[in-house]
Amino acid sequence: MKPFVYAGPSWAKRSFDNVAKNIEVSNLAKEWELPHFSCAKEGSNNLEQVQYVKNTPTDFPIIWVMCEPLVKLTVPDGMFSTNSLYRIYRKKALIKKYLSTPDHLSIRQIINFEQLSAMNALNRPIGLIGGHSDIQDSDIIFFKNITIIDNSWQNFLAKLAGIEHNQYNFGYEIAHRILHGNQDITPTDNLINDIYQGFEFWEELEKKDLFYQVHPNKIGNQEYAKYLKDKVIEFLRKNS
Numbered sequence: 001m002k003p004f005v006y007a008g009p010s011w012a013k014r015s016f017d018n019v020a021k022n023i024e025v026s027n028l029a030k031e032w033e034l035p036h037f038s039c040a041k042e043g044s045n046n047l048e049q050v051q052y053v054k055n056t057p058t059d060f061p062i063i064w065v066m067c068e069p070l071v072k073l074t075v076p077d078g079m080f081s082t083n084s085l086y087r088i089y090r091k092k093a094l095i096k097k098y099l100s101t102p103d104h105l106s107i108r109q110i111i112n113f114e115q116l117s118a119m120n121a122l123n124r125p126i127g128l129i130g131g132h133s134d135i136q137d138s139d140i141i142f143f144k145n146i147t148i149i150d151n152s153w154q155n156f157l158a159k160l161a162g163i164e165h166n167q168y169n170f171g172y173e174i175a176h177r178i179l180h181g182n183q184d185i186t187p188t189d190n191l192i193n194d195i196y197q198g199f200e201f202w203e204e205l206e207k208k209d210l211f212y213q214v215h216p217n218k219i220g221n222q223e224y225a226k227y228l229k230d231k232v233i234e235f236l237r238k239n240s
Contacts, residue, residue, distance in 0.1 A: 001034075001233075001236050001237055001240045002059065002060055002061070002236070002240040003034075003035035003036050003037060003060055004034070004035075004036050004037070004060055004061050004062065004063050004236055005036065005037050005038075005039060005053055005056045005057075005060045005061070005062045005063070006028075006029040006036045006037065006038045006039065006040055006062075006063050006065075007039045007040060007049045007052065007053055007062055007063070007064040007065070008039075008040045008044075008049065008064055008065030008066070008067060008129075008131060008132075009040070009041070009042065009043065009044050009045070009049075009065070009067040009068070009071070009131075009132055010041075010042040010043060010132075010215060011065050011067075011131040011132045011153070011215060011216065012027060012028065012029075012040035012065035012131065013027060013038075013040040013041060013042050014026070014027050014042070015027060015215070015216060015217050015218040015220070015221040016212045016213065016215035016216070016217055017212050017217045017218055018212060023217075023218050024218070025218065026218050026221050026222065027040070027221060028065065028129075028221060028224065028225045028228065029063070031221060031222055031225030031226070031229075032225055032228075032229050032232060034232070034233070034236070036063070037056050037057070037060060039052035039053055039056060040065070043071075044067065044071075045067050045068075045069075045071040045072045045075065045115075046066075046067045046069060046071075046072070046115040046116075046118070046119060047072060047115060047118055049064070049067065049119075050118050050119060050122060053122060053124075054122070058124065060124075061124065061125045061126075061127065061235070061236055061239040061240060062122075062124055062125065062126045062127065063127045063129065063149070063232060063235070063236075064119070064126050064127065064128050064129065065129045065131040065132075065153075066128055066129060066130050066131045066132060066133045066134075066135050067115075067131075067132055067133065068132040068133045068170060068171025068174045069108060069111045069112040069115050069133060070098075070108060070111065070170070070171060070174045070175060070178060071171065071174055072111060072115070073091055073094060073095055073098070073111070073178055074174060074177055074178060074181070094107065094110075094111065095178060095182055095185065096182075096185050098178065098191075099178070099179060099182060099185045099186070099187040099188070099191065100185060100186065100187070100188060101188065102188050102190050103190070104175075104188065104190060104191045104194070105168070105170075108170065109139075112133075112139065113139075116139060116140065116143055116146065117143070119143075119145075119146065120143035120144070120145045120146055122145070123145060124145060125145060125147070125235075125239035126145055126146045126147065127147050127148075127149045127232065127235040127236075127239070128140070128146055128147065128148050128149060129148075129149050129150050129153065129228065130148075130150060130151045130152040130153055130154070130155075130169075131153045132170075132171045132174075133169070133170050133171055134151055134152040134154065134155070134168050134169045134170065135148055135151055135152075136151065136168070137151070147235060149228065149231050149232060149235055150227075150228060150231060152169060153216065153220075153224055154169040154201075154205075155167075155169065156223075156224055156227060157205050157208075157210045157211065157216065157220055157223075157224070158201070158205070160208075160210065160223055161204070161205060161208035161210055162208075163201070163204050163205070163208070165201055165204075169198065169201075170198070172194075172195050172198030172199055172202065172214075173199075173214045175191065175194075175195050175198075176195050176199075179191070179192075179195070202214060205220070210223070
């Protein structure tokens with residue numbers, strides 16, 4: 001079995017705990033104890049990860065912890081590129097649609113599809129894990145290079161904690177950041193309610209010592225890694 005490329009945002013890069021507890025950080029790949037090359041980076045988005053993966057050995061399969069697609073809307077555009085004005089205009093239009101459309105997830109899905117398309121275009125086997133964003137089976141029906149290893153880290157933690165929560169999860173704090181940064185646009189009640197409920201859910205996970213603020217903590221990483229390991233090995237054996 002070959003080594004794999006490990007990709008994703010801060011959820012993939014490291015666990016988070018209160019610094020006062022002085023707990024050593026971990027991540028899923030470290031817990032699996034399997035040979036890998038890491039591209040994971042805090043604050044990165046799926047399109048940045050695509051570029052990082054391009055610089056890795058092309059015969060390695062990829063284990064990808066899903067970034068929140070909306071992160072792309074929070075990244076400043078380059079001011080000196082020839083198409084920067086177009087990108088700025090398009091991004092602002094998407095933000096307006098996202099905040100003002102009652103079914104905000106339908107607008108987010110447009111962004112999600114574009115990013116999954118870029119990932120699929122790497123033409124390499126990708127084993128996808130729902131992390132900062134869940135991933136649904138229906139999201140990948142057009143993408144031959146993407147396999148879902150698990151749909152939702154967040155719902156796994158909810159089940160582990162005994163919390164009644166089995167719904168589609170996304171990066172609630174990123175949605176809140178977009179809302180807060182665009183106060184000239186009136187958001188829908190649906191979006192506000194979903195963000196509020198998402199923060200309440202994360203707070204409940206934190207009370208169960210599986211989460212810290214907006215990330216899984218070390219225990220949340222270790223428990224999910226144990227749950228995933230056999231699935232990851234099966235994917236790697238099929239694609240090595």
